[in-house]
Amino acid sequence: MNFLASCRHAFWGLATFSGLSNLLMLTGSFFMLQVYDRVLPSRSVPTLIALLALAIILYVFQGALDLVRTRISGRIGRFLEETLGHRVYDAVVRLPLKTRGDGDGLQPLRDIDQVRSFLASGGPTALFDLPWIPLYLGICFYFHFWIGTVATAGAFVLVGFTFLTELRTRTATKASAKFAMSRNALAVEGRRNAEVLRAMGMRHRAAARWLEVNRNYMAANEAANDVASGLGGMSKVFRMILQSGVLAVGAYLVVHGESTAGIIIASSILTSRALAPVELAIANWKGFVSARQSARRLDQLLTLLPKEEEPMELPAPEQSLTVDRIHVVPPGGERAVLSNVSFSLSSGQGLGIIGPSGSGKSSLARALVGVWPQLHGKIRIDGATFDQWSPEGLGRHFGYLPQDVELFDGSVAVNIARFDPKATPAAVLEAARAAGAHELILSFPDGYGTKIGEGGMALSAGQRQRIALARAFYGNPFLVVLDEPSSNLDSEGEAALTKAILNVRERGGIVIVVTHRPKSLDGVDHVLVIADGTSQAFGEKEHVLNKVLRQPTPVPLRMATDRGRIR
Incomplete structure (x- = not known):
């Protein structure tokens, strides 16, 4: 050594x-x-x-x-x-x-x-x-x-x-x-x-x-x-x-x-x-x-896992996200779970990703925030590929809500602030309000100072998701990726989520939502359909959803409106 x-x-x-x-x-x-x-x-x-x-x-x-x-x-x-x-x-x-x-x-x-x-x-x-x-x-x-x-x-x-x-x-x-x-x-x-x-x-x-x-x-x-x-x-x-x-x-x-x-x-x-x-x-x-x-x-x-070199710091992104023919292989895997996926979004736009279970939606979400690398193709943010950024520098401009929410041992405020030692109360409150979690947090015994326990075990699944959503919005990130953000939310929480998505778009950010629920698409204007690890359709929401609903056979991409879900 x-x-x-x-x-x-x-x-x-x-x-x-x-x-x-x-x-x-x-x-x-x-x-x-x-x-x-x-x-x-x-x-x-x-x-x-x-x-x-x-x-x-x-x-x-x-x-x-x-x-x-x-x-x-x-x-x-x-x-x-x-x-x-x-x-x-x-x-x-x-x-x-x-x-x-x-x-x-x-x-x-x-x-x-x-x-x-x-x-x-x-x-x-x-x-x-x-x-x-x-x-x-x-x-x-x-x-x-x-x-x-x-x-x-x-x-x-x-x-x-x-x-x-x-x-x-x-x-x-x-x-x-x-x-x-x-x-x-x-x-x-x-x-x-x-x-x-x-x-x-x-x-x-x-x-x-x-x-x-x-x-x-x-x-x-x-x-x-x-x-x-x-x-x-x-x-x-x-x-x-x-x-x-x-x-x-x-x-x-x-x-x-x-x-x-x-x-x-x-x-x-x-x-x-x-x-x-x-x-x-x-x-x-x-x-x-x-x-x-x-x-x-x-x-x-x-x-x-050698020590990562710190590249030159780039200016904060504020214009676009481009996905160019990416192929994604999970860690330790041999077969690509996503192949030849391409789309682009501009500042102020929102994208909903739909498709059957196991089609690669969550894999795409992980790739979009740099968690899983691309075997082929490129993801660019304001024209720069992810490898031109340091993980820490890029992460400041990303908000991510994984499908399986995990919180850290510590207070609610510390979790929302991403352990930022320079976090201000105003920034924490802004993120909590953006996620519609402020009133919920105030109902806790010690408010923002409440200790949530290892993994957030002291909270319910819905409470953990709301706090993790606030963490995703902390610092007003340019790109926000939400994987099944409404899985544990009630109707009030879904309304707050839609409002939060629209707020991100209004301030010039980009929001991507992976979902099975039609209600979660209320705040987006574009839809991407994924099936069998490939892109089946991409475009404006009304056009893509009408195309999916008009399909004569009950393929997995159809909207099952009788169950209130997108398969």
């Missing part, structure tokens, strides 16, 4: 402090060596005190260095969050517009948490300690060839444990991550459909689905943990056996006059210290594998 390259100075600092710390870790070995080989034979108390004072000073420095490198690791984790956090969140929001996606869509946030947690833990310091193993083994060889040989053989065995841990945990860790995504997605799905599950007795069956995936997740997670903990326990036992073995070899050498008592103790401590990083690496290996997989997923995500 480019992030790791940007942290190279911090990693060099971490490596430097780790090197100094590892050098100071020799203090205990050499202190014991001097005590056994110099102090005890000479019975010199001043020498003992001097050695002890020096050892204490070195231990204090070592503790300070360990504290510094621990804090460096923590700061690297924080720097990761500050550097990539915004991009990862932006990618999470953009990903559904690029691909269908799996799970609950929050895996990138969990990935960045995983990488940050590993960087802030003892894992990186253990990896930086590994290169110092040859130094400790070299000193063991300096003490005696056989002491160094036994310690080196033990190091190779523990390194073998490390590679075995990598091989045995890789598959289980990947499976665990996959099942975790599915488990979280099912939980979110159940929470969002709580009413349906309760009303139709589906709760236990939904729980059974979740439990099945959860069992798979737990099995994969336990498999990875069992391998890591099992091999970690084996390595710990082997290290204790090896330490005793080094003591035994040293004792044998002392018996034969080839070594000293101080070397026995020092070599035992050195062997333990030499193999401790390997044992620590094994203990942190599961976290390392998970962090590595998370980093790869983040790298792939940020490559798929």
